[in-house]
Amino acid sequence: MSETRSDIPADKAMTERAYSVRLEKLGLFLRNPMGMFGLILVVMFFASAIFAPFFATHDPLAMDIPARMSGPSAEHWLGTDQLGRDTYSRVLYGGRVALKVAAIGVSVALITGLILGMIAGFGPRWLDNFLLLVFDTIRSFPTIVLALAAVALLGPSLELVLAIVIVTTIPSYGRLARTSTLALKNTEFILAERSLGASTPRILFVHIMPNVIGPLLILAAMEVPVVVTVEAGLSFLGLGVQPPTASWGTVLNEGYLIIRDTPWMVIAGGIPLVLTTLGFTFLGEALRDVFDPKLRRGR
């Protein structure tokens, strides 16, 4: 083929139309106040975690024993813990753990779930049934119970938290990808591609994936808070990130132990968790309303 796609007049018009549809959707998103609010919170989450050393007022591990368990002051904005460490700086650095778990956990689970889901939807019936059974079995473990069992065997670590997060969230991506793939399986353009002799991997990755991935990305935005909460919860129980590393969970745990002396730590450790959840939920819902109104029914 000597001419590129955009040289064909009809195709060019289509590309332009697709472009204007995209612009319209962007406008729709920008006009959604909740979505913008969510976006701001999400940007804050990323910025505060990435630039934590820049925003922090203290070394998160530096102890100031005379000022231990103090409330907010000019020196320590959110007070200090039982070792006199600055809670504000610790919460900022704790955001880095949350971001790391969210970024790695969500992307690995998304990719694995996408591939497994497409295989389940496109492959033979027995494979589909088998994968569905595996997904349902994984979902039948309450996350925290699975995590407790895994920690009992392997000992607490951040890597284990990541593994748990990935394993327990794969089924939601897998199921969604499977449903969309099933719907596409017998459409004309896939049949045409097949009759042209395209291989299964080519059909899956070139033709099905672009049509399936949109809803999955929206789901991913909504899964971020789940993942962050699992990390904080496990670290709170002492089963995730180990002290002295700061995480929202360890800050909450240390604050819980001295809750009768100072309320500030459990407040400071909890609020970022709530804001992150709100941010990603609003962003995800706004994106869904703009790009995929159909999904609204299922939730």
Add this chain to the structure above:
Amino acid sequence: MIWYLLKRLGLSVLIVLLAVAALFIMLHSIPGDPVSIALGPRATPEVQAAYAEKMHLDKPLVFQFLIFMGNVFRGDLGTDVFSGNSVSAMLIDQLPYTIMLAVAALGWAVAVGIPLGCLSAIWPNSWIDRVTGILSVGTIAVPSFLMSIWAILVFAIMLRWLPVIGAGDAGDPLDQLRHLILPAFAVGLGWVGYLARMVRASMLEVMGENYIRSARAFGLTPRTVVFRYALPVAILPTITLIGVGFGGLLSGTVFAEIIFSRPGVGRIIYDMVQARNFPVVQGAVLVTIVLYVIVTLIADLIVSWLDPRVRDSL
């Protein structure tokens, strides 16, 4: 209907079997020899050999698995490594506390969340709809373990209204109730928001259907239309959601049991993980999974009983 029941039951049994197999493999992939883990490093070879024979640890893994499954079906979950007590008896003692907490949490969430959702669907964009909307997003955003901590902070430490530790005096129902309020509040609060949103969304959808328009056209009162005609249909996705979300609810009760120092299956798992008492962990996790599968099964059966369309989809 019977066909659907059998299929659904078969699926549940299969899921439990798979979960048990996964658990078994996990427990047997622990680095180190189970005998020395159970008996400690100072046990003599004779004692070790006797223990291995008693626990069938000298047999092939597949054989061990079959023995384990056989015992499970006879209700024998093994014995506690340290105290020698039967794990089943231990769990039967603890299970009522967990079920009570889960039921109390879900109960108050259903009692408040579903009416709130109905009201906001009947009057969309009214003040009650807006307040419910803000409230439900707000409560969903606070994870239950954080809610437990904050509830302790506000109601037990600042206001000193309610006790924090334990489940109350065993012989005193009123004291037990007082100890149940805070954990149930903390575990259920997120569900109030969830249910309200869910019911609102499906209610709005159902209210647009033709048969509702017909019912209205026949001159039925709005109350009859909403509660007799719309709600039984709109509630279906919510029942499924409760079934699927029960695992999350159990996670919430695990946290609540630990944070409020209540007895319960979750607390047992947590304590025994710390003590590396594997038979108890294994038994307790198994019980939790069975509990979860039963609840999902019941939810699915209720939905299929109420909605004939679902029966054909499996």
